[in-house]
Amino acid sequence: MAHSSPASPSPTFPGLRELQQMGLRIKRFDRVVALAGNPNTGKSTLFNAITGLKQHTGNWPGKTVMRAEGGYRFNRIHFKLVDLPGTYSLLSASQDEEVARDFILFGRPDCVTVVTDATALERNLNLVFQVLEITDRAVVAVNLMDEARRKGINIDTATLSRDLGVPCVPISARTGEGIHVLLATIADITEGRIRTNPRRFKGTLEFQQAVNELIPLIEQIAPGVPNARWLAIRLLDGDAHVQQALLNGDLARRVARQRQPDTWLEDETLPERGQ
């Protein structure tokens, strides 16, 4: 049978034969992978390296304000990769960060890849913890390893993996270092070959009981919501946004919206590329 796929083997990293960059061909995909992370940690650079697309990148926090989607094929599995705006937290309010938060919470990705800055790991862990609260299908990509080495910073990713309970992969998106291992690890997660044990905040016994009581109640008023546990914690915290979203049915809308591309910007009248 003739090979009908028009995809090309990665021209960015010729040694990487298992990767085929699919660019915008994402009509057919088996798995969805999200790229989350603090601003300016190189998510879009990694996205470009994997998909072969030319998403605009810039060396400043806030460059990406919209969700971008692209495709790649790794070991015969078709992945849809979603590049998200940078965010320091899942509790944030600005619209670009909301795009990221909503997709991580309600987009049902098969794997969340948290891209972190190796030169500022401690600060980046805050978001990692928050992502690990809501999913056990996560990989931490420790990016900018080349920059870290130049600054004399060494990251022991084995120890980090053990402490966080999810795989941590050292990479450098600009040079392609570690991308192969990262893609293999992502595939292991999505195919269930790796079982993770993410580090979660346990809290006191009363706290756990309160959370566990709320989870079924939330699932009842918002059927199909993927992160009842996180919502329960937010409610206990008195988060006004979450309270509102539950009351006015906004939650269900947010869940539904994640199935569509980022709002209206597909519209050809907007020079989204001319930014």
Added chain:
Amino acid sequence: MTEKTFTAREVLSRAEELRRTLPGGFRDEILKSLYAEAEKISRRAVKTSSEKKYDFDRKIDRLVTSPVFGLPIMFLLLAVIIWITIVGANIPSRLLAQALFWIEENAAALFEILGSPWWLTGFLWHGVWRGLAWVVSVMLPPMAIFFPLFTILEDLGYLPRVAFNLDWLFRKAGAHGKQALTMAMGFGCNAAGVVSTRIIDSPRERLIAILTNNFVPCNGRFPTLIMLATVFVAASFPASLASFIAAGSVLGIILIGIGMTFFMSWFLGRTILKGEASAFTLELPPYRRPNVIQILYTSLIDRTIFILWRAIIMASPAGALIWILGNIHVSGASLAGHIAGFLDPFGALFGLDGVIILAYIIAIPANEIVVPTMLMVYMGTGIMTDMPVLSELKTLLVDGHGWTMLTAVNLMLFSLLHNPCATTIFTIYKETNSKKWAAMSVIITLATAFLVTFLTASLARVLGWA
């Protein structure tokens, strides 16, 4: 066993009850333990063999963000970029114009030989094609130079430093410091600048950033400014100084635009968008060496070709429309002549003329085509001259159509301050989800443009300059 169904309100009140059973400071406890955990984990995983100090970045930062040198360095960089753009675009623009108008002439001649009716030849070649030729030769070279230079600064990591330098000014104006970033994006394209305001979390300050974004000239308007600065302002000086004078006047116009951004932000913050400036943090990322291929791709393919394509799509119907307006004659004058004549007194009030006003009306879909539209109307209504190169343009406008220095300066000011293009207005509507704010963006800018040009025109008249 029956299961009770809960309403959202009941779930919320149950959550309230449960929270009260928890010890008072449990939220702080959670946060504290998270930070402690992050510190513990990173201490175990990160080893810094830090004899190697990386303080080169810091040395540069001390200079480019210093209270004394920060702003001058910024404006110097901007001036250099503008100067390179003007000098570099000069010759390619002329060559492109010559080539494209040569094609027009010869293709039209060929059509005549083949016996095509005059209106078809005129419509296609002197209408549609001429519109395209103007847009391409006037816009392509400056964009192809400006965008790569801008992208280099962006990839280096200079933009957050700009935000740092301008922060105190924005705060004084009651706006958000990140507005410096969205303003910088506006230099490329105001619609993109408006979208980039998503990084501002306070809705009030985001609206201010959206409504004032248009006061920085986008790349569709740069060529207008460059052309007027070169042909009019600089032409009165010795040739050796011309490029510096041209760059200086474009820089001056941009500074007026930035000044207007601050003023209007302050004004909006005192009137319809009252409130306090909110605090924010912005990381100054390390300087990174830009990737040449990425820069060329982003700036040439994505930015230049994309904007040029948009202009071309808009220019051909505009060219066709102008040709029709210029060639349908009613009682002794063309339609364009009638309309321009009708608008003349109105234009004169602002130091402009009827043709310029007509050009701005035709160019509402895309600001890029203002100058080409204007020139085509002038040439279509006047005696058919040979297509002038830029240097002969001044003669045409001054002798043929009574332009003065005031006309040129006010046209630059009007180009800087007037309403956003249709795409940007549409983007503002989508981003604010409000017709009111989209309309406000037009009203504010148009009012500013008319007010400022009216003042300069009156002043010039009082002083006897015009």
